[in-house]
Amino acid sequence: MKKVTSIEQLQQCIASVRNYRKGFITNFFPDPFRHSLWIEKEELSFGETGESLFLLRENSFFYSLFYVSTTLEALKSDLAFFLVKHQGDILVADVVGNQDNVAARQVFLDLGFQQYASLTRMSRINNSPATVYEKNPRIVNGSVADAGIIYELLNQYFDPLAEQIPLLEELEDFAKKNQLIVYKENGEIGGFIIYELQGKTSYLRYWLVHPEFRGKGIGSALFNELLSRSADVRRLILWVMDTNHNAINMYLHFGAEYEMMFNYVLIKRAI
C-alpha cells in the first residue's frame, strides 16, 4: 500500500479502474474536504490489485476499507488477494446503495467478513413552507471551542465502527459554517445537531442529547431548530442504524420516510 498524496492522484486511480470499461462498482463516494484531511494526515493509502483499487483509511484501532472495482467477479478475486496481505488488520467496509447495487455485501460475507450493523436512509420531503418554531434561548450555534467537546461526546456515545465519527477539523468547519446547533445550559452542552446544508437539501449528520439532559424535550427542540433553518430545503436526508428504534420512531414522527437505500457495515477481525 502507498500513501495517497493528493486528491488528483486519487481521482486518477479511480478513473483508471473506470477505464477498463468493464463496469464500475464502489463504496467510495468523493468528499473533497474530508478526503483532503485524510490525505493531509497521511491516513489514506491505496493499492491496485487486478482490476480493483483498494483504499485504506487508518482509524484509531481499525481500517476503513474502500473498493473501486469493475465487476463483482473482479472484486471477489481481487479482494481475496488483497486480504491475504491484511490478515492482521481489523477491516471495516461499508457497502452502500439501493437494492440493486448492494450485491457486493455477499462478496465480503463470502470472504470472511461479518455483518456488524446496517443503516437505512430516510428522508423528509418538505412540501409546504417550513414552520418557524419559537426560538429556544438555550439553542445556539456551536463555536469552534464547542467542537472539541462535541468531538469527545461523539466518541463517547457513537459507535466508531458503524457511524463514521468526523475529525475535529470537520467539526470546527461545521461550527464555522453555523451547522452545529447546540443546547447549552449554564455553559454545559446538553445536546447537539450537526447538519450540512447544500442548496435544496440538508443532511442531518449527528443528533445527540446527553443522557443527563434527556426527557426534557431538548431533542425535539434541536430538531425544530433544524427545521426552522431549513425553510428553503426540499429534502432532509439522514442515515439511521436499523436497531435504533427510538430514533427511527422519532424521525417517522417528524415526517421522514424510508428511502430504500442501505448501508451494510461489514467487519473482518484480525486473525
Next chain:
Amino acid sequence: MKEKILNILNGLRPEYDFRESANFIDEGMLDSLDVVNLVTDLEDAYGILIDGVDILPNNFSSVDSIINLLIKNGAKA
C-alpha cells in the same frame, strides 16, 4: 435526448423538479452517491461507457452538461 435525461433524473430523485434548476449539484439535488447511480443509469440507457476522468460533479450539474458528456462518450443525439 433532453426528455430522456430528465426522465432518468426524475426516476432517481422524484422529489425535485430538474427543469427548474440551474445547477443540480450546487442545489444539492444530486449528491456523490446519486452521481454514481446516475452514471450507471445513463450508461444503460445509451449503451455507452463514460470515461472515468469525466466523472466529475460539474459534468452532471445540468441537462446540457449531461448531454455534452454523453455525446463526448459516444451517445447518439
